[in-house]
Amino acid sequence: MSKHIPYDRNSPYNQLPVLPPLDEKVLDIDILTKLAQTRGVLGKLDGIVRTLPNPLMLINTITLREAKDSSEIENIFTTHDELYQALAIDTTEMSSSAREVLRYREALEVGVKLVQEKQEIDIETILAIYQKIEDTSQGIRPPTLTTVIKKGGSSMTSGQIIYTPPRGKGIIENLLENLIDFMNDKKFTHDPLLKMAITHYQFEAIHPFADGNGRTGRILNLLLLMQYDLLAYPVLYLSGFIIRNKNEYYASLGAVTERFSWKNWILFILEGVEQTSYYTIQLIEKVNELYENVKNYILDEDPKFNTEIIKLLFHQPYIRAVHIVNSPSCKISSRQTADKKLMQLVGMNMLSKKQVGRETVYINNQLIGVIADR
DSSP: OOOOOOOOTTSOOTTOOOSSOOHHHHOOHHHHHHHHHHHHHHHHHHHHHHHSSOHHHHHHHHHHHHHHHHHHHTTOOOOHHHHHHHHHSOOSOOOHHHHHHHHHHHHHHHHHHHHHHHSSOOHHHHHHHHHHHHTOOOOSOOTTOOOOEEOOSSSTTTTOEEEOOOOSTTHHHHHHHHHHHHHHOTTOOSOHHHHHHHHHHHHHHHOOSSSOHHHHHHHHHHHHHHHTTSOSSSOOOOHHHHHHTHHHHHHHHHHHHHHOOOHHHHHHHHHHHHHHHHHHHHHHHHHHHHHHHHHHHHHHHOTTSOHHHHHHTTTOSEEOHHHHHTOGGGOOOOHHHHHHHHHHHHHTTSOEEEEETTEEEEEOHHHHHHHHOO
């Protein structure tokens, strides 16, 4: 535990205090009250997901939206349609933006798998997430690489240096080691949500990689909640909240660095978790309601229709016959038979049909409408 030392934004912040921060800096009645309130809403979300008959059916679509929003924070823009199409069709014609978004989604999957296996977050997990996001074999940025954070936008102060992260032989490595110890230390008895808020600041302040730090840090938020069993499945994503409150996000981050003022930052993150939990609960309820309505309608029209195909319609909004053939639960080996089943759903107005190059895709427009609705 160390004291806060003022920093010069134009010089590497090698005096970044190690964790944990002093209790009086991160705990007061307002934070404790907000923690209890946020924990209750997050618990409700986790409970709803755990009771779903097929939670994995929903996770695929929710994670894709988070991948898009998280990348948008870094000014990487793409459309939902392009992403759904890229998921359905293996194509080399995908835009670079779409590739970056899908790599984020893959990095999230890599991180979840590693944490489930190891039951902790280690440096190998963090590196694997970063390398997947950036499609690189590089590791921690070298001490010779000059890295600065500049103000964006188009105002008179745009381009000014607002922060210079730590740099030097062994400095980043030591700070990361301290961060990882803090993340995994069960002796730090404060609520894991508080630990997540502190961890998120510290990771962004260390800024260990040449690029991709924001996206890597947002994945770590989720993994920490799963590690401490606050979430069973990866369904809580803060990127949409950060986009809507981008100025406050960066101002609160800066206040910790400049004045060691943790309170507003912690309250901001907790408010984000609370609002996002409410939103995700509503989204899951809407998707689940739509699934039940679609299933009941199809079975009313054709009581013998393959229910596993209906589930597959909600795994991703764009589907092809090959997805049915490749799904063992559907027990259909012929693409021709699968196409007939999908065309039957087109006839019921449950799907629409679209030609993309040589491929025929079928689109669950009702699901897209629910996911796209903020």
